[in-house]
Amino acid sequence: MEDLRLHDAVVFLAAAGLVIPFAKRLKISPVLGFMLIGLAVGPYGLARFAEQYIWLRHLLITDVSGVRALAELGVVFLLFMIGLEVSIERLWRMRYLVFGLGSTQIIVTGIIIGGIAWAFGNSVEASVILGSCLALSSTAIVVQLLIEHSRFGSTVGHGSFAVLLAQDLAVVPILFVVSTFGAHVSDSLIWPISLAFGEAFIAVLIILVIGRLLIRPLFRFVGIADSPELFMAVTLLTIIATAVATYTVGLSAALGAFLAGLLLAETEFRHEIEINIEPFKGLLLGLFFMSVAMGINLSEILAEPVWIFLSVIGLFVIKSLVTTGLARMYGFSWAQATEMGLLLGQGGEFAFVVVGMALSLDILPESTAQFMLIVVGVTMFLTPLIARLAHSVGAKIEARAQSTCAQEEIIPHLANHVIIVGYGRTGQLLAALCEQQKIEHIALDLDATRVAELRAQGAPVYLGDASRIAMLQKMGLSHAAVLAVCTDDPNATEQVLRAARRLSPKVSIVVRVHDSAHASSLLNQGATEVVPEVLESGLQLGHVMLEEIGLSTNVARDIIDAQRVETMRALLHKNVPGLNQ
Structure with a gap:
């Protein structure tokens, strides 16, 4: 031995x-x-x-x-x-x-x-x-x-x-x-x-x-x-x-x-x-x-x-x-x-x-x-x-550098617009939807390389920290229709939400979250709507499964919509089995 x-x-x-x-x-x-x-x-x-x-x-x-x-x-x-x-x-x-x-x-x-x-x-x-x-x-x-x-x-x-x-x-x-x-x-x-x-x-x-x-x-x-x-x-x-x-x-x-x-x-x-x-x-x-x-x-x-x-x-x-x-x-x-x-x-x-x-x-x-x-x-x-x-x-x-840069660049006087925080794949998808519907929108992101590349392509994205009230003021939050928070970091998401609510208690805030536990916490902190990734991916998979079984697209969509409403209602009461995984 x-x-x-x-x-x-x-x-x-x-x-x-x-x-x-x-x-x-x-x-x-x-x-x-x-x-x-x-x-x-x-x-x-x-x-x-x-x-x-x-x-x-x-x-x-x-x-x-x-x-x-x-x-x-x-x-x-x-x-x-x-x-x-x-x-x-x-x-x-x-x-x-x-x-x-x-x-x-x-x-x-x-x-x-x-x-x-x-x-x-x-x-x-x-x-x-x-x-x-x-x-x-x-x-x-x-x-x-x-x-x-x-x-x-x-x-x-x-x-x-x-x-x-x-x-x-x-x-x-x-x-x-x-x-x-x-x-x-x-x-x-x-x-x-x-x-x-x-x-x-x-x-x-x-x-x-x-x-x-x-x-x-x-x-x-x-x-x-x-x-x-x-x-x-x-x-x-x-x-x-x-x-x-x-x-x-x-x-x-x-x-x-x-x-x-x-x-x-x-x-x-x-x-x-x-x-x-x-x-x-x-x-x-x-x-x-x-x-x-x-x-x-x-x-x-x-x-x-x-x-x-x-x-x-x-x-x-x-x-x-x-x-x-x-x-x-x-x-x-x-x-x-x-x-x-x-x-x-x-x-x-x-x-x-x-x-x-x-x-x-x-x-x-x-x-x-x-x-x-x-x-x-x-x-x-x-x-x-x-x-x-x-x-x-x-x-x-x-x-600090991005905040200063963004304050110099961002155009004020926007109204009834959408503010997107986090310009990764989800943020870019939301921006594309706004473009299709001719909705004014503006975005913030902390990744300098990403911002530089996308701004060169004409995207309305700027460097800046959305958890700073001064930055949200520059973005025109008080006059915005919706604030969409798409960041990956749960702590950063909460900081943005708190800053936004201090500045504008009435603005609609929709937040991307990973699971129901975090979703419930954000709702309690003032989020208007939350979209759990686990829920949405499961519902999309369910929609495809129902169609493959033989249900029509309309029937499958109605079933999934009903399930989404029921699940979100349960989420509000903190009783969502299976979504915390």
Whole structure:
């Protein structure tokens, strides 16, 4: 049993079973939950008291190096899942950000941090290595947090991922530089580094070409066999094989898995693969976050608290300022650039690889290496909290900028018009209906990119926060016929409703809601009508079902209309079975 490390597996699975529900209950990121558990069960946590309290040994993970090796698969599976969501066409559109913003961020940040390291007495070689590796951020943590907060598909998500992808590609030349320093080669590094970049590019190109030729026929053959076990085996083989291929040529294994995801994203098997791999990704990624926290030595932090505190703050400040400034130069708004800067302010997992290699080649003193690894670990540990702060700060900056912009642009003197809050698919559908019926309408939205694109097409949509009474006044709410609230965020919906009712107690307010529980709350707060999505989708499905059974369109419509009236009447009395799901 000791050889199989079943004890460590039991500790990890028990931790996973505790972290996820507790994190949801406490409304904290599961990433932070896994790191807290890792800090506790690692060699620098409860292990310090194991000699006094022998029973604690049953709660500890003993094979930390084995856990770290297995945990790397979590990052591999995460990048594979991201590849499934990002098409090759979309990745090509991101090339400007990857090779422009991403490369510039690495170079500028590396020069600044390397210069500071040199000023503190480190050798030129050590300073170059520290600057290079600390310029990199944590792909695993940042991407997972973006997914958790439904931000990966946003403009901030795209920009952050482009920078992270550039950093993954930069690992090859960084490792090459480290090995060159270790061999004491004094010639110019420009040609060798360029050669390393060229080899990496050719390797990626070969994988993509061969993959496109082989993967679809292979999975179609597996599909004909109709064997779930074979399908799973071939999926895992594809992921691991591409990861090994990129690792062999000096790239990261995670980048290889990302390429595999890109290739499979273009096949008809994408969704089946996603369902099968998701549990592996979740568990192994949790193990990765635990392994990061296991490396944080609390004793070292307590021995030099001031220097570690200053270094952690300094790393966040330098990287955040550089990324924010460069993101602004590449066309991001202040809100988006600030959020990106804070999100990418931590050190990354590749710092452990680079610093470890430099230590083994005697380029870095052991004390410096250990100090920097602790700093990186602490910044990664703090990232879930920083991410929440980043989103909050970005939202405030954007709301303020958009409010000012909207106040300058919006045309007053509208009357008997419709105001649409939230200009996603639902809001745009309402606007189309208004256009057809020649009804004056105007819309507000907080997504700057969406507003810019739709205004270029002539849509009457403006940047602004509808929860601000001053903004609703500019929209002419007091003279409006209807206020239609179509936002996805329940809290934002309630804020808009309260502001609207304070300004205009009599205006009709119709609200899109998800379920009956929220609908009842909004009715109590003053909404004139609510439209639960669960109800409407069910009624539409019922209408189609009745027609398929053989009822005429008119009869089916009458039945559905009657059911809608009955259900909404029950909703007013808070007695709607089945709609809270």
